[in-house]
Amino acid sequence: MEQTLTTFLNEFLAAMAKAGPIFIKKIILLAILWVTYKPVKGFIMKAFRKFLSLKKLDELLVHFLESFLNILIIIFYTLNIIQILGIEVTSILALLGSIGIGVGLALKGSLSDLAGGMQILASRYFTKGDYIIACGVEGTVQRITFLYTVLHTVDNKFVVVPNGRLSGEVIVNAGANDERRVDFVFSVSYDTSIDKVKEVLTEIAKNHALILKDKDIFVRLSKHNSSSLDFTMRVWTKKETYWDVFFDLQEIVKKRFDEEGIEIPYNKLDVYCKTPVEIETK
Numbered sequence: 001m002e003q004t005l006t007t008f009l010n011e012f013l014a015a016m017a018k019a020g021p022i023f024i025k026k027i028i029l030l031a032i033l034w035v036t037y038k039p040v041k042g043f044i045m046k047a048f049r050k051f052l053s054l055k056k057l058d059e060l061l062v063h064f065l066e067s068f069l070n071i072l073i074i075i076f077y078t079l080n081i082i083q084i085l086g087i088e089v090t091s092i093l094a095l096l097g098s099i100g101i102g103v104g105l106a107l108k109g110s111l112s113d114l115a116g117g118m119q120i121l122a123s124r125y126f127t128k129g130d131y132i133i134a135c136g137v138e139g140t141v142q143r144i145t146f147l148y149t150v151l152h153t154v155d156n157k158f159v160v161v162p163n164g165r166l167s168g169e170v171i172v173n174a175g176a177n178d179e180r181r182v183d184f185v186f187s188v189s190y191d192t193s194i195d196k197v198k199e200v201l202t203e204i205a206k207n208h209a210l211i212l213k214d215k216d217i218f219v220r221l222s223k224h225n226s227s228s229l230d231f232t233m234r235v236w237t238k239k240e241t242y243w244d245v246f247f248d249l250q251e252i253v254k255k256r257f258d259e260e261g262i263e264i265p266y267n268k269l270d271v272y273c274k275t276p277v278e279i280e281t282k
Contacts (some may be wrong), residue, residue, distance in 0.1 A: 007080060040073075045066065045070070052066075067146070094221045111137055113147040113165075120163060120167055125171050131177035134166055137153070138153065138172075148163055175239050177239065178239060178240065179238060181236050182235050184203065187231075188262050189263040190227075200260055204252055204256060219232075219234065232270065233249075235249075
């Protein structure tokens, strides 16, 4: 019994003596990874941001690339830890590949959204601050993530649009250019002078501070309606003052029409009553 115990202790000590340096080496390597993770990550991210700033890329694309790089750094350190612990990396990758296929089939919609997000950022259909109309909603772009785009509507609603659907839709970007055209249609009665209406509308446009004077002011009779003459008015303004001009001119035109005696037609019915004498005569 004593001999057996002695043999076991000798074998245990020999194994410890053999494995001890390897174990200590692994502890040191893990400690190095732990200590260097934040400094190395910070240095890489800082250098990457500086590189992107030289390229003058879109803010949303920069955020997207930074998030992607952050994931790559985490994967790199994770694979190193697995290798230090003695786990076969190829086996882990094969397992992750199998899991990835199953997850990919289950989340094919999310993968479509991810691909859509990358397509949107690469093609730069729109950027932060642009006013877009797509997928039955419209609003100002706040941010683009991997899977969805966030919009804020004019009445301050929070709208989330999946990137997969957004990338496959027709997108109207009203904020792509610095200037926007504001279109109006004003109706007047048939007995109103055409020249007078054109003169009044043109004067209103020229006197409004937010309307661009270096752009053409368009005022023309556009339609002979059933009960009115319809005038089309088109003016230009900065994109950030679009709604100010739109609502201002609606109010100003109504007031000026009242002052000038220009009638804005509305649906009405004229009823003519015949007297009993007229009926008997017939």
